[in-house]
Amino acid sequence: MNDWVVTVLILLPMAGALAVWLLPWTRLGAGGFALLVALAEVGIWIQAAARFDFDGGLQFQQQTPWFPDLGVSWHVGFYGFSLWLTGLTVVVMAATIAYGFWAGRERARAYFGLMLMLTGAIVGVFASQDVLLFYVFWEAMMIPLYVLIGVWGGPGRLHATLKFVIYTLAGSLLMLAAVVAFGLSQGTFDLVDSGTSGSTIILLGFLAGFAVKAPLFPFHGWLPDAYRESPPEVAAVLSGVVSKAATYGFLRIALPKFPGPVGDLRVPILVLAAAGLVYGSLLAFRAPDVRGVIAYSSLAQLGLITFGVFANNDLGLDGSVLQMVNHGLLSASLFLLAGMVERRTTTGEFSRLGGMARGRPLLATVLMATGIIALAVPGSTAFAGEFLILAGVFQQGWAWGVIGAIAIVLAAMYMLRMISAVLHRSPGQAVSERALDLRPAELGAVVPLVLILVGLSAWPALISDRSFPHGAAKQSINTGLQASPSHSITQERTAAEAGP
Amino acid sequence: MRPPIDWFDLTPELVLLGAAGICLLAAVLAPHRMRAQIAACTTALGFVGAFVTGVLIYVQTPDGENVIAGAMRRDRYGAFAQLIVAGAGLLTVALSHGDRRERQHGGEYYALLAACGAGMCFLVEANNLMVLFLGLEWFSICLYILCAIDLDRVGSLEAGLKYLVVGSFGSGVLLFGSALVYGATGALEFSGIAQATAAQGLKDDAVLLAGLGMMIAGFGFKASAAPFHMWTPDVYEGAPTPVTAFMSAATKTVALVLMLRVLVTAFPQESELWTAAAAALACASLAWGNLAALVQSRLKRLLAYSSISHAGFLLIAVAADSQLGGRALLYYLIPYSAASLGAFAVVAARERELGRAATIDGLAGFGWERPVLGVAMATFMLAFAGLPPTGGFTGKFYVFSAAYDAGKSWLIIVGVVATMVSLYYYLSIIRAMFMRSPEVRVEVAAVGGSPPRDPLLEGSVIASLAVVFGSFFGLQPLIDVATHAANTLPF
Numbered sequence: 003m004n005d006w007v008v009t010v011l012i013l014l015p016m017a018g019a020l021a022v023w024l025l026p027w028t029r030l031g032a033g034g035f036a037l038l039v040a041l042a043e044v045g046i047w048i049q050a051a052a053r054f055d056f057d058g059g060l061q062f063q064q065q066t067p068w069f070p071d072l073g074v075s076w077h078v079g080f081y082g083f084s085l086w087l088t089g090l091t092v093v094v095m096a097a098t099i100a101y102g103f104w105a106g107r108e109r110a111r112a113y114f115g116l117m118l119m120l121t122g123a124i125v126g127v128f129a130s131q132d133v134l135l136f137y138v139f140w141e142a143m144m145i146p147l148y149v150l151i152g153v154w155g156g157p158g159r160l161h162a163t164l165k166f167v168i169y170t171l172a173g174s175l176l177m178l179a180a181v182v183a184f185g186l187s188q189g190t191f192d193l194v195d196s197g198t199s200g201s202t203i204i205l206l207g208f209l210a211g212f213a214v215k216a217p218l219f220p221f222h223g224w225l226p227d228a229y230r231e232s233p234p235e236v237a238a239v240l241s242g243v244v245s246k247a248a249t250y251g252f253l254r255i256a257l258p259k260f261p262g263p264v265g266d267l268r269v270p271i272l273v274l275a276a277a278g279l280v281y282g283s284l285l286a287f288r289a290p291d292v293r294g295v296i297a298y299s300s301l302a303q304l305g306l307i308t309f310g311v312f313a314n315n316d317l318g319l320d321g322s323v324l325q326m327v328n329h330g331l332l333s334a335s336l337f338l339l340a341g342m343v344e345r346r347t348t349t350g351e352f353s354r355l356g357g358m359a360r361g362r363p364l365l366a367t368v369l370m371a372t373g374i375i376a377l378a379v380p381g382s383t384a385f386a387g388e389f390l391i392l393a394g395v396f397q398q399g400w401a402w403g404v405i406g407a408i409a410i411v412l413a414a415m416y417m418l419r420m421i422s423a424v425l426h427r428s429p430g431q432a433v434s435e436r437a438l439d440l441r442p443a444e445l446g447a448v449v450p451l452v453l454i455l456v457g458l459s460a461w462p463a464l465i466s467d468r469s470f471p472h473g474a475a476k477q478s479i480n481t482g483l484q485a486s487p488s489h490s491i492t493q494e495r496t497a498a499e500a501g502p
Numbered sequence: 503m504r505p506p507i508d509w510f511d512l513t514p515e516l517v518l519l520g521a522a523g524i525c526l527l528a529a530v531l532a533p534h535r536m537r538a539q540i541a542a543c544t545t546a547l548g549f550v551g552a553f554v555t556g557v558l559i560y561v562q563t564p565d566g567e568n569v570i571a572g573a574m575r576r577d578r579y580g581a582f583a584q585l586i587v588a589g590a591g592l593l594t595v596a597l598s599h600g601d602r603r604e605r606q607h608g609g610e611y612y613a614l615l616a617a618c619g620a621g622m623c624f625l626v627e628a629n630n631l632m633v634l635f636l637g638l639e640w641f642s643i644c645l646y647i648l649c650a651i652d653l654d655r656v657g658s659l660e661a662g663l664k665y666l667v668v669g670s671f672g673s674g675v676l677l678f679g680s681a682l683v684y685g686a687t688g689a690l691e692f693s694g695i696a697q698a699t700a701a702q703g704l705k706d707d708a709v710l711l712a713g714l715g716m717m718i719a720g721f722g723f724k725a726s727a728a729p730f731h732m733w734t735p736d737v738y739e740g741a742p743t744p745v746t747a748f749m750s751a752a753t754k755t756v757a758l759v760l761m762l763r764v765l766v767t768a769f770p771q772e773s774e775l776w777t778a779a780a781a782a783l784a785c786a787s788l789a790w791g792n793l794a795a796l797v798q799s800r801l802k803r804l805l806a807y808s809s810i811s812h813a814g815f816l817l818i819a820v821a822a823d824s825q826l827g828g829r830a831l832l833y834y835l836i837p838y839s840a841a842s843l844g845a846f847a848v849v850a851a852r853e854r855e856l857g858r859a860a861t862i863d864g865l866a867g868f869g870w871e872r873p874v875l876g877v878a879m880a881t882f883m884l885a886f887a888g889l890p891p892t893g894g895f896t897g898k899f900y901v902f903s904a905a906y907d908a909g910k911s912w913l914i915i916v917g918v919v920a921t922m923v924s925l926y927y928y929l930s931i932i933r934a935m936f937m938r939s940p941e942v943r944v945e946v947a948a949v950g951g952s953p954p955r956d957p958l959l960e961g962s963v964i965a966s967l968a969v970v971f972g973s974f975f976g977l978q979p980l981i982d983v984a985t986h987a988a989n990t991l992p993f
Contacts, residue, residue, distance in 0.1 A: 067978070068977065068978065069896075069977050069978050069981050070978070071829075071981060071985065072900075072903060109870070134899070137890075138890040138891065138895070141889050141890050141895070142890055142891060144889070145884065145889060148929070148932075149932075149936065152933060152936065152937040153936055153937055159937070160933065160937060163933075163937070164926075164929075164933075167925065167929060168922070168925070168926070171921075171922060171925050172922050175918045175921050175922055176918060178898075178899070178902070178918065179902065179911075179914045179915060179918050182899065182902045182903055182906050182914060183906055183911065183914075185903075186903055186906050186907060
């Protein structure tokens with residue numbers, strides 16, 4: 003019941019952030035220290051994953067009362083899927099901090115402190131077992147992101163941050179109202195102790211927060227600006243990891259705590275997801291620049307993941323967790339690559355790019371590999387995830403499956419369009435002969451992500467079979483993710499074995 | 503016949519009055535150069551003394567009791583408010599020290615500040631209508647003069663005059679209301695009013711209700727709740743910034759604390775009416791304060807409207823009419839007062855740098871030039887907006903919880919919408935400090951090199967920052983204290 007590992011995963015980067023802010027580091031010192039902390043996070047996570055019992059329920063719990071009069075506590079712990087999402091977070095954060103270090107961001111102490119703070123907040127979101135604590139971390143993600151985009155972003159950053167903040171806070175304040183109502187009506191804010199709620203209004207409050215953060219169609223107004231104006235590594239975090247906080251919220255709060263209302267709202271949510279999937283794919287196909295393609299493909303992919311989450315069966319749920327990790331890694335790699343291309347050419351517009359493959363084999367290989375996995379060629383881990391989701395949602399109704407399949411065809415189209423516009427054709431105006439191939443440091447940031455994707459392609463079941471106890475995703479959700487359903491199963495088994 | 507007097511209960515007031523007296527003597531007797539220093543130190547010690555004695559009263563009064571022939575109430579609720587007043591006063595002394603008025607009216611300024619604090623400490627313990635009015639006038643008169651103390655500045659005189667006129671009107675309304683209540687019930691003591699109302703069946707008595715309404719309006723003036731807020735922006739803008747800081751933190755605290763005490767103790771039979779009135783005032787304040795703040799460019803005006811909107815949040819807690827509401831009100835006041843003082847302290851720092859009123863555009867680049875003040879200001883704005891990890895978030899959370907608990911969920915929605923609106927202007931301050939937009943012409947500091955360091959002011963900003971964070975991370979002990987304090991009210 004009292005395992006420090008999760009608390010350490012949350013507090014280590016926050017302590018690192020304070021150290022970066024308060025001590026007089028040089029630029030190199032601050033970046034190096036931040037990278038070290040980020041790598042230590044990866045190490046701690048690996049150690050935690052090695053100890054994790056994938057057939058158990060909530061693990062590595064730690065609980066300390068925070069304000070007992072309302073039943074709020076520091077309660078953290080991991081389920082299988084939280085473990086994977088945390089892994090995604092620490093890996094992507096390490097890669098992005100490495101990229102920021104290499105890119106030499108101005109005002110290094112402020113920058114790296116914020117990145118570390120963001121890391122801690124995101125891990126906190128994935129680990130909280132108390133709904134108020136969840137909300138605290140949820141909001142805590144917003145502040146570093148706001149400053150990171152607003153200070154280090156592109157020329158349109160002020161407008162972009164304003165939009166981003168207004169959208170996300172509008173959603174999350176509605177969520178706060180829902181948190182208050184949920185916690186007080188349950189008598190506790192603890193997600194493990196609390197029962198289920200039948201209130202559609204409260205669920206809608208939560209969904210407002212999640213739908214904006216993900217984003218789901220039609221709450222994606224902030225997305226293109228924020229993804230275009232962010233520094234590339236922040237865009238990588240935003241689309242790779244932060245968006246998963248929303249789908250995680252579906253999994254951890256919406257489904258187990260509101261079984262009745264979710265059943266009522268399933269079709270509208272699936273419709274929104276489908277609309278986002280198709281609309282995002284079409285926009286990605288028409289986007290004039292690299293980041294536009296990745297941004298809208300994110301919208302589409304989040305729609306697909308939502309499909310899986312609300313498919314209401316094992317296939318969909320397992321597939322959605324796998325696809326969350328896939329998309330996180332893919333989107334982060336693509337945004338980092340976009341940043342690398344922009345660094346060499348000063349632009350991401352297709353009309354001024356092209357022909358970058360010639361003389362730059364490393365860039366071509368890495369971009370090609372990532373793009374191929376992103377378009378879900380059979381055998382890739384994205385294919386596995388999307389296939390599971392489609393198979394799952396097909397059981398809800400064949401039409402959903404058809405929509406999903408169409409969108410996957412579109413995915414192939416926009417990814418190939420982007421690859422060819424950047425790498426092939428004749429060299430664009432902005433592409434100088436002297437633009438270098440990827441440097442070792444850049445490879446160091448992006449190649450690990452791609453290698454993990456390749457590894458997952460070989461063994462997607464690592465995640466899809468190990469997100470819920472005994473692979474019984476639906477049963478696990480239906481029992482409110484309460485103390486592992488495995489108990490009842492094993493008890494029945496032992497009872498049966500011991501029987502006559 | 504002289505009633506027995508509980509001198510111990512009066513120590514915070516007496517300590518502060520003593521400090522005021524010494525300041526006045528120093529203003530005449532001490533050598534000219536040292537007057538301000540002596541007065542500042544004395545006042546600071548006075549506020550420390552008030553804080554310490556406030557803690558002692560809190561500790562030694564587990565149950566409330568009426569003292570001095572029922573004129574005053576000695577309980578943890580009042581002691582809690584005294585602690586906030588004393589803390590605010592101490593920080594105000596620290597940030598007044600670098601101000602230019604030191605040279606002219608140092609002694610008088612600090613004497614008034616200490617006397618004002620004493621009046622507030624007196625007011626929050628009021629247990630009958632006479633003490634209520636006395637205390638209110640006591641601290642208000644000190645504030646009228648404090649607002650106008652920059653004699654050579656038209657804005658300051660205007661603020662003083664405006665506050666005097668509108669404030670007196672508010673006091674008059676309150677006094678009239680008190681008279682009507684007394685006339686209807688024949689009782690001065692708060693609990694006596696409640697008993698008389700119950701015993702004589704005065705629940706629907708028109709005179710009593712008119713009196714109650716006028717008293718609420720009077721409190722609305724003092725707490726600067728819309729629609730009784732008209733004086734706030736002008737007075738906050740014109741008054742010397744340290745005085746504004748003190749007003750925004752301490753005046754609001756005592757006005758709302760006392761309002762809840764009076765309503766709960768004297769008018770339990772009318773609770774349906776006054777909770778509705780408080781809810782209406784809350785909505786009006788939230789709407790008007792936030793919308794008007796959107797279009798402000800001067801920082802002090804903006805913060806004035808923000809304080810109006812916070813009166814709205816605090817009134818939600820009042821409208822809850824419950825233990826939880828009382829707890830929420832008292833807890834909310836801690837981070838709110840700290841953030842308010844800190845924010846005005848930063849404004850004061852920027853004003854001294856630029857030598858003119860600080861505007862939002864005038865903050866351009868401030869965050870990078872003075873990182874400690876910049877980060878502190880950003881934190882105060884986040885606290886006002888109610889974002890974690892600041893006490894503003896937990897305060898808002900408690901207020902919303904109280905509203906939900908009292909079955910007024912719609913007030914949560916009002917609060918949420920108001921918060922959304924408020925984010926625009928709070929974040930615009932952060933944006934101005936850290937994210938300089940190329941279109942804005944940068945205002946540079948007046949010639950003469952970098953501004954002198956003011957360790958006392960920075961110290962008070964850091965202390966406020968510590969309270970704002972501390973009330974989030976160390977929430978539990980504060981909530982316990984607030985719970986004990988709120989439990990002494992007869993809900």
